[in-house]
Amino acid sequence: MEERIDTLPRLPVSTDTGDLEHYGRDWTRFWKPAPCGVVFPESTDDVAELVGWARKTKTPLVPSGGRTGLSGGAVASRNELVVSLERMRSLVELDEADASITVQAGMTIGEVQRRAVDAGFCYPVDWAAAESSQAGGSIATNAGGIRVLRYGMTRDWVRGLEVVTGAGEVLELNRGLIKNNAGYDLRQLFIGSEGTLGFITRATFGLAPPPVQQSVLLLGFADLEAIMPAFALLRRQLSLSAFEFFDQASLEHVATHTGQSSPIETECPFYAVVEFDDPDGSAQERALEVFEGAVEEGWVTDGIISQSESQVQELWQWREAISEAIAVHTPYKNDLSVRISRVPTFLAELDRLVEAKYPEFQVVWFGHIGDGNLHMNVLKPESWSVEDFHTACNGLSEQVFELVRKHEGSLSAEHGVGLLKRDHLAMCRSESEIELMRRIKQAFDPDNLINPGKILP
Amino acid sequence: MKILVTLKRVVDYNVRVRVKSDGSGVETDGVKMSINPFDEIALEEALRIKERGDAEEVVVASIGAADVQQQLRTGLAMGADRALHVETESAPQPLTAARILLKLVEREEPGIVFLGKQAIDDDCNQTGQMLAALWDRPQATFASKVELSDGKASVTREVDAGLETIQVDLPAVLTSDLRLNEPRFVKLPEIMKAKRKPLDIIALDELGIEDAVDHQISDFQPPPKRAGGKILESAGELVDELKNKGLL
Ligand SMILES: Cc1cc2nc3c(=O)[nH]c(=O)nc-3n(C[C@H](O)[C@H](O)[C@H](O)COP(=O)(O)OP(=O)(O)OC[C@H]3O[C@@H](n4cnc5c(N)ncnc54)[C@H](O)[C@@H]3O)c2cc1C
Numbered sequence: 001m002e003e004r005i006d007t008l009p010r011l012p013v014s015t016d017t018g019d020l021e022h023y024g025r026d027w028t029r030f031w032k033p034a035p036c037g038v039v040f041p042e043s044t045d046d047v048a049e050l051v052g053w054a055r056k057t058k059t060p061l062v063p064s065g066g067r068t069g070l071s072g073g074a075v076a077s078r079n080e081l082v083v084s085l086e087r088m089r090s091l092v093e094l095d096e097a098d099a100s101i102t103v104q105a106g107m108t109i110g111e112v113q114r115r116a117v118d119a120g121f122c123y124p125v126d127w128a129a130a131e132s133s134q135a136g137g138s139i140a141t142n143a144g145g146i147r148v149l150r151y152g153m154t155r156d157w158v159r160g161l162e163v164v165t166g167a168g169e170v171l172e173l174n175r176g177l178i179k180n181n182a183g184y185d186l187r188q189l190f191i192g193s194e195g196t197l198g199f200i201t202r203a204t205f206g207l208a209p210p211p212v213q214q215s216v217l218l219l220g221f222a223d224l225e226a227i228m229p230a231f232a233l234l235r236r237q238l239s240l241s242a243f244e245f246f247d248q249a250s251l252e253h254v255a256t257h258t259g260q261s262s263p264i265e266t267e268c269p270f271y272a273v274v275e276f277d278d279p280d281g282s283a284q285e286r287a288l289e290v291f292e293g294a295v296e297e298g299w300v301t302d303g304i305i306s307q308s309e310s311q312v313q314e315l316w317q318w319r320e321a322i323s324e325a326i327a328v329h330t331p332y333k334n335d336l337s338v339r340i341s342r343v344p345t346f347l348a349e350l351d352r353l354v355e356a357k358y359p360e361f362q363v364v365w366f367g368h369i370g371d372g373n374l375h376m377n378v379l380k381p382e383s384w385s386v387e388d389f390h391t392a393c394n395g396l397s398e399q400v401f402e403l404v405r406k407h408e409g410s411l412s413a414e415h416g417v418g419l420l421k422r423d424h425l426a427m428c429r430s431e432s433e434i435e436l437m438r439r440i441k442q443a444f445d446p447d448n449l450i451n452p453g454k455i456l457p
Numbered sequence: 458m459k460i461l462v463t464l465k466r467v468v469d470y471n472v473r474v475r476v477k478s479d480g481s482g483v484e485t486d487g488v489k490m491s492i493n494p495f496d497e498i499a500l501e502e503a504l505r506i507k508e509r510g511d512a513e514e515v516v517v518a519s520i521g522a523a524d525v526q527q528q529l530r531t532g533l534a535m536g537a538d539r540a541l542h543v544e545t546e547s548a549p550q551p552l553t554a555a556r557i558l559l560k561l562v563e564r565e566e567p568g569i570v571f572l573g574k575q576a577i578d579d580d581c582n583q584t585g586q587m588l589a590a591l592w593d594r595p596q597a598t599f600a601s602k603v604e605l606s607d608g609k610a611s612v613t614r615e616v617d618a619g620l621e622t623i624q625v626d627l628p629a630v631l632t633s634d635l636r637l638n639e640p641r642f643v644k645l646p647e648i649m650k651a652k653r654k655p656l657d658i659i660a661l662d663e664l665g666i667e668d669a670v671d672h673q674i675s676d677f678q679p680p681p682k683r684a685g686g687k688i689l690e691s692a693g694e695l696v697d698e699l700k701n702k703g704l705l
Contacts, residue, residue, distance in 0.1 A: 212487070213487070213488075213489045217645070218642075263642050264642075265644065279487060280487070281490075281527055284648075287645075288645060288648055288649065291645045292649070295646075302644070302645075302646075303644065303645040303646075304642040304643060304644050304645065305642075305643055305645055305648065306642075307491060307492070307531045307642075307643055308469050308470065308471070308489070308491035308492070308494075308497075309469045309470065309471030309472060309489055309491070310469075310470060310471055310494070311642060313471070315642075
């Protein structure tokens with residue numbers, strides 16, 4: 001391998017042990033990083049040249065973004081060469097008339113958001129890892145996040161892509177057009193492809209107008225059954241931009257992690273951060289009425305409301321810091337979704353299943369419940385080894401996925417399949433679907449060199 | 458004892474302030490307005506003093522147009538007992554504000570008047586001190602810790618050299634610094650209760666003050682744009698650059 005890397009054309013490369021570990025994994029901790037090297041292309045031509053070289057030398061490549069992925073998509077544990085896009089982070093163009101921004105794939109989403117704000121727009125897809133996630137990585141995982149309720153997923157904002165396929169071809173997909181029905185929309189295939197079809201090297205995102213002032217409620221619920229009816233009520237009465245829920249365990253982990261005490265007086269089993277349009281402070285009045293209604297129904301037991309921008313941010317922290325707060329416990333993440341109408345029954349059955357099957361593990365619940373999306377995090381007891389824990393969780397997941405199948409849901413709402421859910425894909429996709437996916441993969445990546453072994457069993 | 462806390466309505470701390478295109482002031486249309494953060498800290502401290510049993514009543518006061526009632530309601534929802542709204546369309550400077558507050562102090566006879574050390578809109582840092590002088594009572598400004606006993610307040614102040622603790626006889630004027638406390642969130646049920654709490658609207662002439670117009674703004678200018686930075690390759694280049702600019 002070493003000699004092979006020596007034949008790489010004039011690109012910055014590292015084989016430093018620290019780098020191999022750093023660039024060889026994402027946020028998951030279940031696979032040992034073991035790439036043969038890390039290479040840092042600086043242009044689309046560099047990437048195309050790399051792919052050509054990889055085909056000649058039969059070297060598998062792992063496209064690598066901000067490595068915040070939660071399914072092992074960017075993990076290189078089998079001697080692959082990691083291709084980090086982090087040096088390709090320039091702004092290509094911000095067009096005010098088009099309301100769009102074109103960037104190289106390695107620009108972070110945080111930076112995309114800032115550039116948008118500076119130009120009087122907003123890039124509305126947002127999640128806790130936006131400061132590290134890259135444009136390319138977020139497209140390759142079709143990231144969702146905390147405002148899908150109003151703004152949809154990354155897919156809804158991608159207007160154009162430049163990609164280098166596994167065959168080494170450079171394609172311009174959709175060229176920033178809003179309307180383009182001339183044949184198959186290949187751009188859509190790259191969105192959510194988790195780096196298995198080729199490299200995204202440049203992206204054009206549509207931009208939204210800046211949002212009006214928002215206010216935030218933190219509500220405490222009486223029980224699990226109360227959440228969805230309360231959501232329905234809030235949604236009718238307020239112009240919601242987010243409805244994010246979490247449980248008492250999440251709140252406790254964040255409190256420990258940040259050293260802050262709970263902002264809400266009553267301890268409740270579940271909470272939700274509710275964000276809504278409040279352009280002149282008058283929507284608070286309506287929020288209050290809804291709150292009174294929800295209290296009368298017995299759904300909500302306590303609640304607080306932001307009075308300033310700093311409080312908006314502070315309240316969001318209680319939801320946004322959860323992933324980071326539980327990371328030390330090597331969580332096994334299930335990222336489930338069902339149609340919103342199915343959430344109440346699904347939740348109730350899931351809750352019973354978990355009680356019965358996970359007695360020795362702590363389970364932390366949070367997620368984008370307004371989108372029918374639930375993050376179920378099983379925490380590793382300190383005494384367990386990572387391997388044993390992973391195996392145990394995998395086994396238990398079968399039953400969770402069985403329930404997902406029964407409710408016609410998905411076992412990966414937004415985190416993708418990667419390595420983590422690969423062997424379970426058939427639980428939510430039919431055999432014919434998987435076979436078609438294989439053929440699509442083959443068409444773009446004939447030698448199976450771009451992120452091999454991910455998504456498809 | 459009664460504590461009087463002042464609440465000024467200001468453009469929210471997290472909002473990027475923009476000057477109106479005609480230079481007549483700062484854009485406030487559709488802009489989030491909040492309680493001046495230092496005033497919020499002052500109110501939090503007053504509420505804690507009351508909750509400890511060292512005060513019986515917390516009264517919040519604001520000077521301004523009708524919309525300051527929004528901030529007064531927030532103060533009531535945080536836990537204040539009563540609110541006073543001194544009505545004026547103008548935005549008085551510190552001396553005028555201190556004169557108005559003195560009238561309220563004469564009416565209310567509080568043991569402590571608690572203000573923010575400054576308001577984040579004009580950053581004057583004067584009103585508390587001026588009020589103490591007009592009232593002829595002690596002042597303890599920049600408080601980061603407050604303890605009460607035997608009609609005295611022991612106040613730890615944030616000063617340039619570090620911390621200084623002084624004792625003042627009450628009644629006195631106190632002003633809050635950032636580290637004094639972390640203000641509480643407003644509970645939704647408290648907003649409901651706050652609606653039933655008294656909010657008195659007081660006209661300037663009721664206080665024997667003719668008008669609060671004490672200045673005229675002729676022009677507003679945003680600060681000059683900073684020239685962008687420049688990344689140099691070596692220390693040598695830096696030395697050359699500095700020499701060229703005549704800085705070395
Ligand atoms: C604290 C935290 C909170 C999160 N919250 C959310 C959330 O709310 N919603 C959500 O959807 N996700 C969430 N995530 C997951 C994660 O942030 C997303 O999956 C993110 O979009 C991945 O971007 P990245 O640049 O880090 O990609 P990486 O992790 O580096 O890679 C992800 C996948 O994309 C591929 N890839 C990367 N770059 C390219 C490229 N240029 N071309 C082709 N393929 C590429 C990789 O091979 C890999 O398969 C969260 C993660 C963390 C750590």
